[in-house]
Amino acid sequence: MVHTQEIERQFLVKKLPDNLSQYPYTDIKQGYLSIEDDRExxxxxxxxxxxxxxxxxxxxxxxxxxxxxxxxxxxxxxRLTEGRRVVKRRYHLPYTHLQLELDIYYEELNGFYSVEVEFENRASSAAFVPPAWFGREVTHDERYKNKHICNGRIRQ
Known part of the structure; x- marks a missing residue:
């Protein structure tokens, strides 16, 4: 078992970065067994x-x-995650000393993109300046968390 404390910020994407095909990616499928307000x-x-x-x-x-x-x-x-799933391709993009994780969603969420940035500490998170292709920050907007969009809809 691995225990971590993650410091992460999430953004919408205004425009996909150029030359995306040159970056490594992982195909991901995830489903939720339990979703509560502060636990998943x-x-x-x-x-x-x-x-x-x-x-x-x-x-x-x-x-x-x-x-x-x-x-x-x-x-x-x-099978217990039926109705609470997401399918996405996660691109791993280097940016300064950080790793950006760009998610391109498929199936019911086709056309939705988000990007996450994980930080070593709060100071580096606070100092982060997003690249121009990033859109609005949604770190504190629960509507954009995978646990809430896993039914195929983003609540506006």
């Missing part, structure tokens, strides 16, 4: 890696517990 229990397949993750907290800083699963265990639990 998520299954994720990222390439050939299967995880069960519990996230707790809201906003920029959250606690995260992650457990690696065997594919057969993931498959058994996956």
């Amino acid at each position: 229990v998520r299954l994720r397949q990222a390439g050939t890696v299967f995880t069960l993750t519990v996230k707790q907290g809201q906003g920029e800083v959250r606690e995260e517990e992650e457990i690696l699963l065997k594919e057969k265990d993931f498959t058994l639990l996956w």
Whole structure:
């Protein structure tokens, strides 16, 4: 089990960056077993890696517990996420000393894009200047969290 405290900011995307095909990506499918106001229990397949993750907290800083699963265990639990899933391609883009994670959503959310930036500490988060292709910041807007859009709709 891996315990981390993540410091992360999320933005909408005004315009996809040029030369996107040159960057590595991971195809992800994730579904939610439980969704509460300040806690979520998520299954994720990222390439050939299967995880069960519990996230707790809201906003920029959250606690995260992650457990690696065997594919057969993931498959058994996956059916319980029916109606609470997202499918996306996550591009990994370098930016200064940071790694940007650009998510391009598919299926019911086709055409929706968001980008997340994870930071080592609050000071580096506060000092971050987003590139021009970033749109509005939605870190504190719960409507854009995967746990809320997993039904295929973004609440306006």
